[in-house]
Amino acid sequence: MFMAFSDPVPALEIRGLCKSFTRPAVDGLDLTVRCGELYTLLGPNGAGKTTTLRMVVGLLRPDAGSIRVRGVDALADPRAAKQVMAWVSDEPMIYDKLTPLEYLELVAGLWGIDGGEARLRAQRLLDWLNLAPHAHQRCESFSKGMRQKVALAGALVHEPSLIVLDEPLTGLDAGSARLVKTVLREHVAAGRTIIMTTHILEVAERMADRIGVIAGGRLIAQGTLDELRRQAGAKTGDGGQSLEDTLEDTFLALVAEEAAAA
Amino acid sequence: MSAPGSIAWIARHELRLAWRDWLAMMTAGGRTRVRTLLVVLLGATAFMHAIAFSIVGRFAAPALDADKTTLVVVTGSALLSWSLMLSQAMESVTRAFYTRSDLDLLLSSPVPPARAFAVRIGAIVLSVTAMSALFAAPFINVLAVLGGARWLTAYASVAAAATAAVAIAALLTTALFRTIGPKRTRLVAQIVAAVIGAGFVVGLQLAAIVSQGTLSRLAVLASEPLVAIAPDVGSLLWWPARAVLGDMVAGLAWLAASGVLLCVAIAVVAPRFADCAIAAAGTPHAPTRPSRFVRPARRAGLGRAFRGGSPMALLRRKEWTLLLRDPWLVSQTLMQLLYLLPPALLLWRSFGGEAGREILLVPVLVMAAGQLAGGLAWLAISGEDAPELIATAPLAAGTILRAKVEAVMGCILTVFAPFVLALALVAPAYAAVAGLGIAIAAASATEVQLCFRAQAKRSHFRRRQTFSRVATFAEAFVSIAWAATAALAATGTTLAAMPGAVAVGILARAHLFGPQSTAS
Numbered sequence: 014m015f016m017a018f019s020d021p022v023p024a025l026e027i028r029g030l031c032k033s034f035t036r037p038a039v040d041g042l043d044l045t046v047r048c049g050e051l052y053t054l055l056g057p058n059g060a061g062k063t064t065t066l067r068m069v070v071g072l073l074r075p076d077a078g079s080i081r082v083r084g085v086d087a088l089a090d091p092r093a094a095k096q097v098m099a100w101v102s103d104e105p106m107i108y109d110k111l112t113p114l115e116y117l118e119l120v121a122g123l124w125g126i127d128g129g130e131a132r133l134r135a136q137r138l139l140d141w142l143n144l145a146p147h148a149h150q151r152c153e154s155f156s157k158g159m160r161q162k163v164a165l166a167g168a169l170v171h172e173p174s175l176i177v178l179d180e181p182l183t184g185l186d187a188g189s190a191r192l193v194k195t196v197l198r199e200h201v202a203a204g205r206t207i208i209m210t211t212h213i214l215e216v217a218e219r220m221a222d223r224i225g226v227i228a229g230g231r232l233i234a235q236g237t238l239d240e241l242r243r244q245a246g247a248k249t250g251d252g253g254q255s256l257e258d259t260l261e262d263t264f265l266a267l268v269a270e271e272a273a274a275a
Numbered sequence: 276m277s278a279p280g281s282i283a284w285i286a287r288h289e290l291r292l293a294w295r296d297w298l299a300m301m302t303a304g305g306r307t308r309v310r311t312l313l314v315v316l317l318g319a320t321a322f323m324h325a326i327a328f329s330i331v332g333r334f335a336a337p338a339l340d341a342d343k344t345t346l347v348v349v350t351g352s353a354l355l356s357w358s359l360m361l362s363q364a365m366e367s368v369t370r371a372f373y374t375r376s377d378l379d380l381l382l383s384s385p386v387p388p389a390r391a392f393a394v395r396i397g398a399i400v401l402s403v404t405a406m407s408a409l410f411a412a413p414f415i416n417v418l419a420v421l422g423g424a425r426w427l428t429a430y431a432s433v434a435a436a437a438t439a440a441v442a443i444a445a446l447l448t449t450a451l452f453r454t455i456g457p458k459r460t461r462l463v464a465q466i467v468a469a470v471i472g473a474g475f476v477v478g479l480q481l482a483a484i485v486s487q488g489t490l491s492r493l494a495v496l497a498s499e500p501l502v503a504i505a506p507d508v509g510s511l512l513w514w515p516a517r518a519v520l521g522d523m524v525a526g527l528a529w530l531a532a533s534g535v536l537l538c539v540a541i542a543v544v545a546p547r548f549a550d551c552a553i554a555a556a557g558t559p560h561a562p563t564r565p566s567r568f569v570r571p572a573r574r575a576g577l578g579r580a581f582r583g584g585s586p587m588a589l590l591r592r593k594e595w596t597l598l599l600r601d602p603w604l605v606s607q608t609l610m611q612l613l614y615l616l617p618p619a620l621l622l623w624r625s626f627g628g629e630a631g632r633e634i635l636l637v638p639v640l641v642m643a644a645g646q647l648a649g650g651l652a653w654l655a656i657s658g659e660d661a662p663e664l665i666a667t668a669p670l671a672a673g674t675i676l677r678a679k680v681e682a683v684m685g686c687i688l689t690v691f692a693p694f695v696l697a698l699a700l701v702a703p704a705y706a707a708v709a710g711l712g713i714a715i716a717a718a719s720a721t722e723v724q725l726c727f728r729a730q731a732k733r734s735h736f737r738r739r740q741t742f743s744r745v746a747t748f749a750e751a752f753v754s755i756a757w758a759a760t761a762a763l764a765a766t767g768t769t770l771a772a773m774p775g776a777v778a779v780g781i782l783a784r785a786h787l788f789g790p791q792s793t794a795s
Contacts, residue, residue, distance in 0.1 A: 110596070123665075151600070
């Protein structure tokens with residue numbers, strides 16, 4: 014049973030997160046994602062979005078800071094945190110020599126789901142994502158869009174409460190993109206939480222409950238689109254952006270201001 | 276300057292790519308390693324010449340009118356080398372059809388595809404010649420210094436043999452395309468290449484075992500029945516052998532004949548190159564319905580591999596399924612098993628043969644197990660296709676690694692158990708030593724791969740050595756050391772402790788200095 018916004022325990026809580034490579038990629042990031050919301054991270058290239066998400070799912074170890082997934086310390090108890098999370102990267106890595114059905118059964122098994130239940134869920138997801146006709150073909154002949162859908166199905170098959178997606182719509186055609194957006198919205202409506210990055214501002218504008226803007230490894234603004242417009246106006250000193258301004262205008266204003274300050 | 280799009284222009288482009296590819300392979304991408312590479316190459320060259328001197332120094336000046344036995348032995352040995360050239364050429368030609376990289380660019384450009392193919396085939400000839408000359412050069416040089424410049428004709432023989440190999444490989448691959456279609460050609464060509472590479476060597480050894488009861492292929496080549504049925508010394512069949520022995524006329528004739536064969540192959544294949552390459556590109560890697568190669572796996576229950584079971588069991592089954600479904604790995608494994616055939620036949624013959632001969636099997640099996648385990652461990656550990664899925668699964672890192680190691684050891688058990696059981700029927704003590712040696716060698720090779728694990732694509736299996744040369748050498752030497760240990764242990768001598776200590780030392784160093792040693 015999933016709890017929506019009223020759940021006092023956040024789906025994801027990040028405090029003072031830092032990670033440096035040759036230069037700081039994430040620099041003292043604080044971020045809270047509430048249960049049952051679709052949160053979109055925006056930011057220019059190299060802002061630290063993907064690095065942040067990779068630390069959340071345990072693919073990178075932070076230099077400092079804390080990550081709590083539904084109240085569980087993800088750094089102290091990564092297995093418990095991973096049990097309720099799923100991750101899909103922008104370059105879907107799936108097994109070429111497995112069929113989508115086998116892949117989904119494997120993923121379900123890794124998350125401890127019983128074989129019969131795994132098959133039912135896998136078939137339902139394949140139907141949902143229009144992959145059922147290809148259920149018994151090996152993934153090696155699939156297009157990037159189909160691979161992306163298989164990877165997404167893999168993320169959903171164990172019904173995680175927090176789904177972490179890095180550019181989930183990259184490489185999808187218009188029909189597939191709409192399908193994926195619908196699937197994601199339905200999961201949020203069912204009480205699950207999604208945090209995702211995207212470069213397609215229209216997607217964030219239409220889908221996100223809240224949007225976070227990252228630049229230089231720090232969260233420079235967050236909120237609903239209206240809240241972001243107000244923050245952008247306050248930062249640029251023009252008394253507030255027009256309500257007709259698109260997210261693109263708002264985003265560019267916020268990032269430009271941050272760049273000027275840096 | 277050559278005109279853009281001309282054969283010379285494309286050839287220059289191909290040569291530049293080949294040179295950079297070779298340099299990257301030799302230096303593992305490190306520019307600062309070029310000087311080290313030069314020093315290593317010079318050292319290796321000197322060492323190889325010393326080895327060559329000790330082997331062929333005394334044959335530097337035989338009479339040109341070599342007797343029939345010499346011609347048979349030289350021809351047989353040349354055929355052995357040529358079978359390896361043909362294997363390499365078939366693999367390269369197959370890759371020329373299937374590897375996309377710049378093929379899409381070339382085929383979408385206004386350059387005639389036949390021209391691009393001719394250049395690509397020429398590049399393969401150069402590459403096969405260079406590789407073969409690398410091994411032959413120390414021997415030819417030693418003979419030329421000691422016996423005169425006429426021995427340099429052997430270089431022409433090497434070039435001629437490589438040219439003929441590539442021409443035949445091109446014709447064979449195209450014939451496969453036409454007969455079985457692009458869908459199956461890649462798999463079949465890879466397997467044929469592996470079988471050709473090992474088949475002739477193994478075949479001669481099998482013949483030697485059957486006729487002479489030894490593992491020496493020279494025994495069968497120099498045997499009286501074979502020499503008796505061979506053509507007369509004046510036959511044209513011996514010209515390649517005469518060319519190897521320094522006959523300039525024979526060398527030039529052999530080179531010219533190979534050149535003509537290559538031109539014929541290019542003329543026949545080049546016009547079809549674009550069609551074949553496009554057909555290869557349009558072929559899904561796997562058929563919609565299970566192929567013949569997959570059906571046995573289905574029968575074995577792998578079709579339901581991922582329904583139920585613990586996460587560890589799932590991971591093990593995943594590794595086995597991926598291995599079984601990979602044509603290239605099937606051919607690689609086939610190659611390893613082919614080399615086990617001669618010792619297996621020796622074992623079979625030894626049921627009525629002299630006692631104690633089976634001891635030969637012990638180091639062969641241990642060495643083969645170490646090598647096979649190293650390859651499988653690289654695939655399971657470094658060649659993980661979905662590392663992020665596995666890393667984000669709610670499993671401890673140790674559990675994941677243990678499952679992968681168990682998958683590797685399971686394969687080794689499946690492959691080697693029949694040999695050990697058969698050996699146990701003849702010599703139980705040797706079987707016990709071999710079994711223990713196999714387990715230790717396989718575990719050691721896997722441990723080396725664990726210490727040097729990296730993230731790589733499974734498709735890079737052929738070039739896994741380039742990811743870590745230290746790991747490659749450590750894996751090879753540890754297998755050799757355990758094979759020596761097992762052989763000595765089978766004889767009952769305490770000297771077995773010496774190579775055993777060397778193996779443990781190598782493992783300790785790998786564990787201490789491997790990039791993953793601190794992380795694991």
